[in-house]
Amino acid sequence: MADVESNGDAAQLAVTGTVGSDGLALLAVCGEVDISNVGQLSEAVDAALQEGASAIAFDLGQLAFIDSAGLAMLAAAARRVDSLTLKDPSPIVARVIELSGLSPVLPIQP
């Protein structure tokens, strides 16, 4: 197990994560993701991939807002792993993903 952590303060965002031996990275995204801090999320994904992650599950239970730059980053991450799923997104986030036509790319794990 390895810790992947990233913390910044442009818009309040904290990403914490672990990469399991099965290659599944669990990344918890807390706060807001927008163009000002999307790089932070990107770094967390990079770190997870370096740890050998082949699948990523984002825990979005504490994510209050994500803009199109954040969604683009998630969509880009989806292309780099075998499987990418979202857990527990708020209705606001889920609706944005739905309207953006990203549901097939960013499947929400029931």
Add this chain to the structure above:
Amino acid sequence: MGTQEALEAGEGPPATLDPARNALTSGVGSPAVVAEEPHGEQRLSAARIKRRPLAAGLSGASAIVLILGLLLTGALAFACLEVYESNESRLLKLRVRELGLVLGTAVPSVQSPLEGAAELADATAGNPQKFRGFIAPYVGAGRQYSSVSLWPLGAGRLAPSVVVGTPPLLASMPGRAATFFHRAARDDLLSVTGFLNAATPSLGYEFNVPGAGHGFAVYAEKPLPADRRSPREKDSAFSDLHYAVYLGRTQKPAALLVTNLSRLPPSGRRATQAIPFGDAVLTVLVTPNGSLGGSFFESLPWVIAIGGVLSSLLSALVTERLAQGRRQAEQLALALDSVASANREMYAEQRSIAQTLQHALLPDALPSIAGLQASALYVPAGSGIDIGGDWYDIVPVGPGRALLLVGDVSGHGLKAATMMASTRHAALAYAAREHRPAAVLRMLSDFVSAAPHEHFATLLCILVDVPRHELTIATAGHPPPLLIEGGHGRFLEIAPGPPIGVSAGDYSETTLTVAPGATLLGFTDGLVERRGEMIDVGMERLLRAATARELPLAELMAELARILSSGHHQDDTAIMGVRWLT
């Protein structure tokens, strides 16, 4: 430059675009020049701040403080000096009166031996032995008199009958003796006369028993001190005074009896007093030996003057410091202000450049489509200098038919703008070849997804058939357009495909018929998206605002932009609207 610029179909480029173009051309070379300016200005100001106080000297306020302080000090010192002077004069007058009283009390001690001898002579008919025996203790060197003589009055020739001590000077001056005794007989006072020009300057005293015109007069002489000098007695009650005593109501040197003044007449403060002394008058002149009121009061005016001048200087210095501090603060504020204003200009210029670029990536004018009114609006973000990624296009694809495109590249900046430009031009190219919206999106998606992207683009593609009142819509993750028919609005939510650049996805399209005069508004998410709320809330807000009242298309769009992008407008927004004329 305004925050909103509208493009009206068939009216050519609005005049507002031209200044933007000019700004672009003139602004390209200037940022470097502008960037230098604040630093130069800052250094210049800093140098000025350091140099200024040396050159400036006293400020007006400090000078006023100094002058007021000195004036006040002068007035105080002068008043104090006046009080001191008048006090000293008053004290001196009191002292000379005291001295006069003391001198006056000397009369009885002079008179009583003479009075006693006169009474004895009258009683003993001028017995020489008795007279001599009585008066001898008073006569001689170091005693009260140098000479005492007994003069029978009323006899023919005026001469002493008995002389004790040295022969009296008066005996050698018969004329003066006659006058003196004549005057002396008239009163019962001690009579006094002076031999001030004699070899041994002396004072002569006479006393005779009153009324005994035929009796005896006793006459005594006492020499004055050599040079009329009296040594000053340190322990005397009058040691704080210098004095001179004159015989008579005069201060002529010839009348001087005794003095301890080194120089006559004395300079400075003085007081005189006439004192009755027997039948004569003595004039006493005094000057103070130092300050009568005490040395503190003497030096008080000086203390005030020096203290006042020092405190005035100190006050002026403090005022000067304060004034200097204020000047420096003002200069600093000025310098900061100019830096800030230069920064503002720079920022505004960069922003203007960014917006100009943005406009360069938007169509100059919308093509005119018969039977369809079209209008587009681009609203830059409320702040920031990044180039946004919103765009719109109308592509005529045949008589009465056009493809409407509204796109939004995620993020800001040069990369986003580059992707927007390539996506837009690719879309224009595909639109010219293929009119089905879903097909356009599919080709575009294939084209863009070939390369990996950090950005994606949402795109709304609508084929409008004007005469048939028909819309065919496909969307690549774009917010649904708003259709307003007869004052009622609804969002045309169709199943969205993925944004362009995410994956080579499949896109579906939906065709629907609209009512005559229908209005269709396509927009980017900046118009409806707010942090912390469902996007549906923003869409509902838009719907209400768009159907609140009937407005000409361009006015309606300007109104929507004004209402919905006010406040914390963080994202660029593009709106494109079409309205069926029939």
